[in-house]
Amino acid sequence: MQVFEVLQGDSPVVLGQPHGGTHVPEAIATRLNENGRGLADTDWHITRLFDGLLPDATVVKSNIHRYVIDANRDPSGVSLYPGQNTTTLVPLTDFDGTDIWSEGQEPSEDEVEQRRAAYHAPYHDALPAELERVHNKHGVAILFDCHSIRSNIPFLFEGELPIFNTGTNLGATCAPAIETAVNAVAEASGLGAVLNGRFKGGWTTRHYGRPETGIHAVQMEISQRAYMEETPPWNWRDDRAAITRPHLQQMLEKLSEIALSGTL
Numbered sequence: 539m540q541v542f543e544v545l546q547g548d549s550p551v552v553l554g555q556p557h558g559g560t561h562v563p564e565a566i567a568t569r570l571n572e573n574g575r576g577l578a579d580t581d582w583h584i585t586r587l588f589d590g591l592l593p594d595a596t597v598v599k600s601n602i603h604r605y606v607i608d609a610n611r612d613p614s615g616v617s618l619y620p621g622q623n624t625t626t627l628v629p630l631t632d633f634d635g636t637d638i639w640s641e642g643q644e645p646s647e648d649e650v651e652q653r654r655a656a657y658h659a660p661y662h663d664a665l666p667a668e669l670e671r672v673h674n675k676h677g678v679a680i681l682f683d684c685h686s687i688r689s690n691i692p693f694l695f696e697g698e699l700p701i702f703n704t705g706t707n708l709g710a711t712c713a714p715a716i717e718t719a720v721n722a723v724a725e726a727s728g729l730g731a732v733l734n735g736r737f738k739g740g741w742t743t744r745h746y747g748r749p750e751t752g753i754h755a756v757q758m759e760i761s762q763r764a765y766m767e768e769t770p771p772w773n774w775r776d777d778r779a780a781i782t783r784p785h786l787q788q789m790l791e792k793l794s795e796i797a798l799s800g801t802l
Contacts (some may be wrong), residue, residue, distance in 0.1 A: 539561045539563075539602075539644065540601055540773075541600065541601060541602055541603075541657055541660045541661060542598065542599060542600050542601060542635075542657070542660055542661045542664050542665055543597075543598075543599050543601065544597070544598050544668060545594070545596065545597040546596050546668070546671075547592075547593070547594040547595045547596040547597075548594045548675070548682055549592055549594040549595045549596065549672075549794050550672055550676040550678055550679055550793075550794060550797035550798060551592055551595045551596070551679075551680050551682055551790055551793050551794050551797065552595065552596045552597075552598065552665075552669055552671075552672055552679060552680070552681050552682070553588055553592075553595050553596065553597045553599075553682050553683075553684055554598055554599075554659065554665055554681055554682070554683040554684060554742055555581070555582065555584050555585055555597065555598065555599035555600065555602070555684050556599075556600045556604075556608075556609035556610045556683070556685075556742060557579075557581035557584070557586075557598045557601055557604050557608075557609070557610060557685060558580070558581045558582075558583075558584040558585050558599055558600070558684075559599070559602045559604075560577055560580055560601075560603050561601050561602055561603060561606075562577070562602075562603050562605060562606055563606065566605075566781060569639060569640055569642075569643035569750050570605065570638055570639060570640065571637060571638060571639060573632065573634070573636055573637065573638055573639045574605060574638030574639060574771065577603055577605065578603075578632055578633070578688075578770075579604060579625075579629075579633050579687075580603065580604070580607070580702070580764065580772070581684070581685055581686045581687070581796040582686065582772045582774075583598055583686075583720055583765065583766055583767055583772075583774050584684050584685070584686055585597070587684075587686070587760070587765055587779065587782075587783065587786070588684055589788065591783060591786055591787040591790050592787070592790040592791060592794060593779075595672075595682075595739070595790065596663070596668050596672060598664050598665045598668055600653065600657075600661045602657045602661075604625075604629065604678070604686070605628075605629055605638060606628070606657055606768075607627060607628050607650075607651060607653040607654060607657045607658050608625065608626070608627055608628070608629060608658075609657070609658055609661045609662070609742075609743050610685075610740040610741055611625075611626065611627040611740070611741055612627070612741045612745075613627065613654050613658055613659075613662075613748065615627045615650075618738075618740060618741060622694075624694070624779070627650060627658075628645050628649075628650045628653060630644055630675055633687070633688070633691045633693060633694055634692075634693050634801065635693040636696075653699075661745050662742075663675075665681075665742070665746070666746065669681060669753055673752055673753055676797060676798070677752060677800075678752045678753075678754070678797045678802050679752065679753045679754070680712070680716060680753075680754045680755070680756070680793050680794075680796075680797055681742070681743070681746050681747065681753070681754065681755040681756070682755075682756055682758060682762040682790065683739075683740065683742050683743050683755060683756065683757040683758065683794065684715070684758060684759065684760075684761065685740070685757060685758065685759045686760040686761070686762045686764075686765075687759055687760075687761065687762060688701070688761075688762055688768045689761040689762065689763045689768060694736070695736040696797055698735070698761075698762045699732075699759075700729070700730030700731050700732050700735075700761065701724075701729035701730045701761045701763075701764045701782065702727065702729065702730065702731040702732075702758065702760065702785070703726035703731075703732055703735055703737045703758070703759035703760070704717070704720050704721050704724055704731070704732070704733045704734070704756060704757070704758060704759075705734055705737045705738045705740070705743060705756070705757035705758075705759065706733070706734060706739055706743070706747070706755075706756055706757075707734070707738050707739045707740030707743065707744050707747070708734050708738060709734075710744075710747065711739055711743050711744060711746075711747025711748075711749070711754065711756065711757055712747055712749055712754035712802070713754055713802050714751050715796055715801065715802065716754050716756060716793060716796060716802075717733070717756070718787050719789070719792040719793060719796060720756055720758070720774060720792075720793070721733045723785055723788045723789045723792065724785070726787070727785040729764065729781070729782070730761075737757065737759040738757075739755070739756075739757040740757055742755070742757070743755040743756065743757040749802075752802070756793075758789070760782070760786075762779055763778070764779075764781075764782040765778045765779040765782050765783075766778065766779075766796075789801070
């Protein structure tokens with residue numbers, strides 16, 4: 539199993555997909571408890587959701603499940619949301635705060651470092667390489683980091699998430715025109731939107747989003763009810779996706795237009 543895959547395109551837009559992978563090496567899978575083996579916190583169908591929306595976009599996706607290591611966490615282990623419930627570089631619980639490892643099978647600090655080197659680092663070698671390639675071609679690159687999550691998770695947030703949760707770390711990770719364009723489409727969708735709410739952009743967005751260098755980043759966290767069933771077996775829903783995908787397409791097309799306009 540490849541740690542990651544890259545589908546190269548000519549657009550100034552790069553789609554990051556760190557949480558869609560479901561591969562867990564057998565030696566690790568046997569240590570997960572029954573709850574952990576359910577892989578509930580996957581960004582289910584995220585590649586399918588974005589497939590074809592911007593045909594010339596580059597895609598960088600991890601094939602490794604976040605329970606092995608979370609490719610959207612600070613490799614040093616520092617929390618992005620101090621004081622709030624969250625999961626760690628190698629999660630010990632699921633999003634509901636329930637243990638995912640069999641008793642005594644939690645990874646040690648040494649193992650976490652081994653997993654970081656084996657699975658986290660390769661993805662984060664590939665992603666900046668593609669951002670640099672795109673930037674060299676266009677003079678600008680826009681990372682659109684694609685995520686999805688169950689709509690109701692009391693351990694992480696109160697109430698029900700809107701469909702579109704845009705994160706730019708309070709505007710620090712991209713030019714204002716980019717933030718405005720994405721949020722305007724989200725708000726006009728009528729499906730529910732918030733800007734820099736519970737999700738302000740994960741480590742990937744905050745790490746790579748450096749507008750002063752010509753590399754911009756936006757995280758889009760989509761409530762999974764927008765395109766699938768939020769309970770096992772996590773089925774895709776064509777009817778829901780058909781409503782959601784045009785808005786995502788409009789976002790990506792607008793970002794491409796802005797990048798190619800030479801105004802950033």
